Amino acid sequence: MNETRLREEMAELSRSLFARGFSVGSAGNISATVDDGLLITPTNSCLGSLDPSRISKLDREGRHVDGEPPSKEIFLHRAFYETQPATRAVVHLHSTYATALSCLSDTDPNDCIPPITPYVVMRVGEVRLVPYVRPGDARAGDLIRALEGRYKAVLLANHGPVVAGKDLRSAVYAAEELEETAKLVVMLRGAPVRRLAPAQIDELKRTFGSQ
Numbered sequence: 090m091n092e093t094r095l096r097e098e099m100a101e102l103s104r105s106l107f108a109r110g111f112s113v114g115s116a117g118n119i120s121a122t123v124d125d126g127l128l129i130t131p132t133n134s135c136l137g138s139l140d141p142s143r144i145s146k147l148d149r150e151g152r153h154v155d156g157e158p159p160s161k162e163i164f165l166h167r168a169f170y171e172t173q174p175a176t177r178a179v180v181h182l183h184s185t186y187a188t189a190l191s192c193l194s195d196t197d198p199n200d201c202i203p204p205i206t207p208y209v210v211m212r213v214g215e216v217r218l219v220p221y222v223r224p225g226d227a228r229a230g231d232l233i234r235a236l237e238g239r240y241k242a243v244l245l246a247n248h249g250p251v252v253a254g255k256d257l258r259s260a261v262y263a264a265e266e267l268e269e270t271a272k273l274v275v276m277l278r279g280a281p282v283r284r285l286a287p288a289q290i291d292e293l294k295r296t297f298g299s300q
């Protein structure tokens with residue numbers, strides 16, 4: 090996909106997320122790689138009304154070369170690209186239910202989202218909790234790098250989800266799947282939930298791979 094089309098797709102998918110309440114105000118940020126660097130939503134921008142031509146562009150060394158100033162979470166996004174060669178897009182939201190799980194003190198930090206449906210296994214996988222740092226703190230990048238690329242999705246404690254994908258649409262769909270599964274997890278709190286069995290999870294991985 091060429092850069093012009095990718096900019097348009099970033100604005101379209103962002104608008105769709107905003108329209109459905111996955112992001113409010115100026116919360117959240119989205120990035121995707123291009124041949125000579127990466128595109129990322131401008132800091133303090135509203136995902137509901139991005140101007141494709143004003144999306145920030147950084148070169149391969151991380152220098153701001155075009156558009157408005159980049160999201161302050163650029164460290165977070167770059168850490169995913171640095172540790173996951175197949176990742177081409179990263180989506181960070183403050184979507185309600187995933188953020189709720191990121192605030193609950195009894196969320197298992199190694200297994201924030203249990204494998205309760207096939208699609209969360211196929212699109213998201215295991216989700217790790219990343220300790221709290223303030224929004225825009227470069228240490229978020231260090232915390233992601235310490236995971237050595239093992240997780241496609243994480244929850245930032247008391248903040249929200251971050252999801253990586255092989256392209257922009259995959260990352261957005263995975264972020265939506267994560268949010269809807271988080272909603273189920275919150276709805277089912279206290280109820281005797283049946284997780285998918287390890288053999289069922291293996292079958293999904295064998296059949297569908299990592300999509």
Ligand SMILES: O=C(CO)COP(=O)(O)O
Pocket residue numbers: 115116117118130131132133134159160161162181224225
């Ligand atoms: O979600 C956000 C911070 O965590 C929004 O920050 P930016 O507006 O700088 O992208």
Ligand SMILES: [Zn+2]
Pocket residue numbers: 116117181182183224248249
């Ligand atoms: Zn945020």
